[in-house]
Amino acid sequence: MPLLPASPPPVPHSGAVSTSADSAPTASTEPASTAPGAGLLIRASRALVDGRIGPAAILVRGDRIAGVLPVDTPGDGTAEHVVGPDLVVLPGLVDSHVHVNDPGRTDWEGFPTALRAAAAGGVTTIVDMPLNSIPPTTTPEALELKRAAVGVPLIDVGFWGGAIPSSLGKLDALRDNGVFGVKSFLSPSGVDEFPALDPDQFAAMMTECARLDLLAIVHAEDPELLTGGDRPLGHHYRPFLNSRPPVAETSAVARVIAEARRTGARAHVLHVSSGDAVDMIRAARADGVRITAETCPHYLFFDPADIPDSATVFKCCPPIRGGDDRDHLWEAVVSGDIMAIVSDHSPSTRELKDRGDGDFGLAWGGIASLQLAFSASWTAARGRGISLETLLPRHTTGPADLAGVVDVGEIRAGALANLIEFAPDEVHRVDAARLEHRNPLTAYNGEDLYGVVHRTMVRGEVVYDTAGADPFTGAHPGRLITPVVRTPAA
Numbered sequence: 001m002p003l004l005p006a007s008p009p010p011v012p013h014s015g016a017v018s019t020s021a022d023s024a025p026t027a028s029t030e031p032a033s034t035a036p037g038a039g040l041l042i043r044a045s046r047a048l049v050d051g052r053i054g055p056a057a058i059l060v061r062g063d064r065i066a067g068v069l070p071v072d073t074p075g076d077g078t079a080e081h082v083v084g085p086d087l088v089v090l091p092g093l094v095d096s097h098v099h100v101n102d103p104g105r106t107d108w109e110g111f112p113t114a115l116r117a118a119a120a121g122g123v124t125t126i127v128d129m130p131l132n133s134i135p136p137t138t139t140p141e142a143l144e145l146k147r148a149a150v151g152v153p154l155i156d157v158g159f160w161g162g163a164i165p166s167s168l169g170k171l172d173a174l175r176d177n178g179v180f181g182v183k184s185f186l187s188p189s190g191v192d193e194f195p196a197l198d199p200d201q202f203a204a205m206m207t208e209c210a211r212l213d214l215l216a217i218v219h220a221e222d223p224e225l226l227t228g229g230d231r232p233l234g235h236h237y238r239p240f241l242n243s244r245p246p247v248a249e250t251s252a253v254a255r256v257i258a259e260a261r262r263t264g265a266r267a268h269v270l271h272v273s274s275g276d277a278v279d280m281i282r283a284a285r286a287d288g289v290r291i292t293a294e295t296c297p298h299y300l301f302f303d304p305a306d307i308p309d310s311a312t313v314f315k316c317c318p319p320i321r322g323g324d325d326r327d328h329l330w331e332a333v334v335s336g337d338i339m340a341i342v343s344d345h346s347p348s349t350r351e352l353k354d355r356g357d358g359d360f361g362l363a364w365g366g367i368a369s370l371q372l373a374f375s376a377s378w379t380a381a382r383g384r385g386i387s388l389e390t391l392l393p394r395h396t397t398g399p400a401d402l403a404g405v406v407d408v409g410e411i412r413a414g415a416l417a418n419l420i421e422f423a424p425d426e427v428h429r430v431d432a433a434r435l436e437h438r439n440p441l442t443a444y445n446g447e448d449l450y451g452v453v454h455r456t457m458v459r460g461e462v463v464y465d466t467a468g469a470d471p472f473t474g475a476h477p478g479r480l481i482t483p484v485v486r487t488p489a490a
């Protein structure tokens, strides 16, 4: 196995390993008074700081934000970059639900293409899902293969581990090697090498996670209530939607809540698509159960009535429900009952999407959207009168907090200098062939979306800038990240 300069050593559970390598966060604002070239002062008429958009001067030194100053702070020889009034400086986005499929299925996606798509979409940190790569990330050895596959990353990359029947009883090895938590399925995952847990196995996993203080992230659909299976369902979307009813989701969520309550383990429900499931999670939280929820832009953006026949690029599980469920999800996004909006970027080849010639039962399920997730959710939010300030935490601190990624998602002194310049009122028409994704397949093809990312900075270095002939600058300042292990409060 090649030795990688960016690869961290295995993480001892007792050691405090942070995303920040050695440099400790500075809590105070430093004066901008070092030698010329030692830092960069970014002057913006609009920057999102402390939850509000306003003028600010952001001092970057090394890989960190050294201070957030009044916009008219006099220059002192530090290099300056002035951001135009049509752009808002935002913290880099965090996407904790991305299937990169590398190694093993790099014809579906791979780290080089996925990380370019992320940077172009304003995402500066991803956490990679343990399945659809071969091998799946269910052992420490597989995790090392993942790290080797990344190489020197463009942006920061962390990993989820997988809890499948054969990894039960051995989850400590994954935890000790630096995964952010473990993913399991209650229903078939879609790939043979990542089997679901049956109810007894799921209960055993939750007991183990409680003992290890390991976050359990769960694909919650009840296989007993799914009627589709792998059989043809036809070219219309509706029979596929009906084959995965909301009750399949709520039944599985009830199981996750019951096990989180019984064991005290922390659980997170992935890609919630049903409003009733959100209500159950909210009630459980109010009752002290340690459970959180996320949703995805496609559940917030699309309506099933608009899905054309045979358009299997829209197939994902759980399905896009639209209507009252979509309204309900938006309420929970605004209230914070849904803490994160994540892409669930789940790409595949055209061949797999065309399996069955456009039959929704036979096609691969998964929506490719890493590069578009933020502009899609911003477009839908804007249409509902929801502000950028309200939406942004669901794409930054929400996913960071759920995974436990620190020092990202905010523009403040001490945070990593992960910054994007975003034109919220600029419209672009999606052309799947021009995206950075490995395959030109996305449900958003042809959509007019608001919001264009013009510049992406990772750890103080610009990696993407649309002003360049090639927007990718060649810098690769990303790191492979692992969780900070917190000492329990006395």
Ligand SMILES: [Zn+2]
Pocket (backbone or CB within 6 Å): 097, 099, 129, 344, 346
């Ligand atoms: Zn997923």
